[in-house]
Amino acid sequence: MDDTVLPPVTLNELTQLTRRAATVIERLRERVFAPNAEKRLEIRFNVRTAAEMVGRTEKAIRDAEADGRLPEPDKDDGTGRRTGYTLAQVNKMREVFGTLPHRAPDDPPLVLAVQNFKGGVGKSTIVSHLAQYFALKGYRVCVIDCDSQASTTAIFGMNPDVDVDEEEDTLYPFLQHGGPKSLHYALRATYWPGIALIPANLGLYDAEYEFAARMAREPTFILDRLRDGIASISDQFDVILLDPPPALGMISLSVLRAASALLIPAPPSNIDFASTAHFLKMMEATLTELARFGGERSYSFVKILASKMNDQKSAHLAIKRMMDAVFPQDMLQSVLKDSAEIDNATANLSTVYELTGPATRTETHKRCRAYLDAVGREIEILARKTWPSHHRALRKEGIL
Known part of the structure; x- marks a missing residue:
């Protein structure tokens, strides 16, 4: 008589x-990535919003059109x-009026890694929304997906299993000996004006x-290859966002070495x-060890972002108070709260910034957008503080 209650799970069952x-996964992607369909940015801005984004009056825009x-603005045929206006048209206005916020050529680009060795903390969500926040403001943004799970790549409209070749499109060739001299080969335009992507896939x-x-x-x-690659494309961008894998591996170490600033969700x-x-402790030990192989690494800023915050949970409130007390100078003032709006957008491989129509008029959406904008605005100010060409404007705004 066999006393085994549960039969063993064999390799054959695991294969099945x-x-x-x-x-x-294939069915989910078929739903999101329709055959021959390209993801498009559908958001439009009325003249009042466009004027606010550009920093000029509505009259100035109409006069420039006249x-x-x-x-001439696009009009409904009926x-x-x-x-x-599309975002590309708003950026054209910024160009005409001289209000594009680009850094000066002598300013260093912000190379920001959104880093935590634990998964599920909202890393890819933050990278995607930060990239789009900066693009809406008119900055030139590059997103480098360093995570083989390729969540950020999928959010930006590319099917990692179909649209991305590991031998041609990802970081992989560049990381090899005798690989390309620069990362230009891997840059892909996205449907978001102002955002380029270096995609990833399982390879x-x-x-x-x-x-x-x-x-x-x-x-x-090994450790400096990614940093050298970023240097080869940095003249094209104001902000370079790195989405590393949620583990302490060689690529994560390369990201720590390449970044000029860290955001820890x-x-x-x-x-x-x-x-x-534990991540902070490991990071300290890791950076100390890495310093032996080429000098100590410093950052323009290292900030902790309370993510997935739920005000209805007393434990969340208590831990957030403790975090503020222990890290008074290191916490972002903004908080990214837990939101069904973000979850629903992510389920459709999209973002809150891409929503259009009636969905954007709900109070839930407005609150979520306010949280995201606050995080983006705080990171934007930190970025501008690293650019000497922006210091005069920051003093005028009362920030410096």
């Missing part, structure tokens, strides 16, 4: 489970009414093993904050 999981400095995972095997022989090459729950505390 893997295939069924792949089928689910005298030919700006093209009613003849303006249909609103990037192989780089972790190859890096680890080569680390003992050539530590400086930390949900205010016991488990997540304990993981963040």
